[in-house]
Amino acid sequence: MFTSRRAFIAQSAAITAGAPFLSRRPASAEDERFVAAADRQTYASGRFLVLLGGNVAALATNMDGGGMMATATQELEPGYFQTKHLTGLKFADVTLTLDWGFSPLFASWLQAAFAKGNQKRDVTIVLADYDMKQVSELDCLQCSIDEIIFPACDGSSKEAGFLKVKFQPSDTRETSMGSGKSYAASAPATKAWQASNFRLTIPGVDCSHISKIEAFTWKSSAGWPSLILSVPWLYSPDFLTWLKKPAGKNGTLDLLGPDMQSTVRRFTLTGLNVASIAPPLAKSGSQDLGKVSLSLGNLADR
Numbered sequence: 110m111f112t113s114r115r116a117f118i119a120q121s122a123a124i125t126a127g128a129p130f131l132s133r134r135p136a137s138a139e140d141e142r143f144v145a146a147a148d149r150q151t152y153a154s155g156r157f158l159v160l161l162g163g164n165v166a167a168l169a170t171n172m173d174g175g176g177m178m179a180t181a182t183q184e185l186e187p188g189y190f191q192t193k194h195l196t197g198l199k200f201a202d203v204t205l206t207l208d209w210g211f212s213p214l215f216a217s218w219l220q221a222a223f224a225k226g227n228q229k230r231d232v233t234i235v236l237a238d239y240d241m242k243q244v245s246e247l248d249c250l251q252c253s254i255d256e257i258i259f260p261a262c263d264g265s266s267k268e269a270g271f272l273k274v275k276f277q278p279s280d281t282r283e284t285s286m287g288s289g290k291s292y293a294a295s296a297p298a299t300k301a302w303q304a305s306n307f308r309l310t311i312p313g314v315d316c317s318h319i320s321k322i323e324a325f326t327w328k329s330s331a332g333w334p335s336l337i338l339s340v341p342w343l344y345s346p347d348f349l350t351w352l353k354k355p356a357g358k359n360g361t362l363d364l365l366g367p368d369m370q371s372t373v374r375r376f377t378l379t380g381l382n383v384a385s386i387a388p389p390l391a392k393s394g395s396q397d398l399g400k401v402s403l404s405l406g407n408l409a410d411r
Contacts, residue, residue, distance in 0.1 A: 158292050159205060159215065160233040165295045166215035170271065171206035172234060175247060175281050203234070203249055204275045209364060209374045210300035216410040219274070222254040223407060227329060229253050232276070241293040249278035255329050262307035262322040270304035302364045302373045311360035311381060314351060318344040320398065333408065335384055338401040342389050348401045352383040357406070380406015
């Protein structure tokens, strides 16, 4: 039985690499750092404050990733003993699940990524208790955004929808364990959103009967995907006309409050055009849903 998690990880690294002998070489600083990172407690859910430049910029309900990865390498020493040590230290992507109350500072970081002027930012993630007092902090240094995942807008859903942001840190460091610092005064207001409450508006196109916009992901390596809409076939003529006479259009996507009037978040859509239309597989009524694919040039938080 291994006496600690540290011993387990250190010995597992050697066993995985298949070393017949282990020397008593002292662990390098990189080895120790890797094992120390593995010793950290992982929080799958809770209340996380996301800080940019020391300012609380967003609230997250979930955090995943941020660990370290390394490759075990071996060296042959005099006497034919093989030594093991860890090299090629890498940091796993961090994925944050955010509510919609993020600040203009955080929105500007997203917007810079959309414009392919991706800014590297130092991000501090604070795990807080329900009184908004710090439990622990993780500093993620020189982070660049890789993906931004938008949830589905679905008129039949009863679930809350969240934004997911995935970024790659160049380094991570855990600091200020258990200081109890309070962030109650600076934390942004929570903004929840139910996935069924949305409104897509495109001038000259009837969007009032759209029942669903499928989830979509912006990637730094690929840009924007197409938006896939579910539209009752009876209400598809505007899209058919648009397909026959292509013209770039702009529009807005509103995430609405429970009253279906107030706006939780608004996004401006530019460079829209119909890429394709797929009719229902079987026509048995006016509510049979066709699929409309809209190419998207850019999206901005407004």
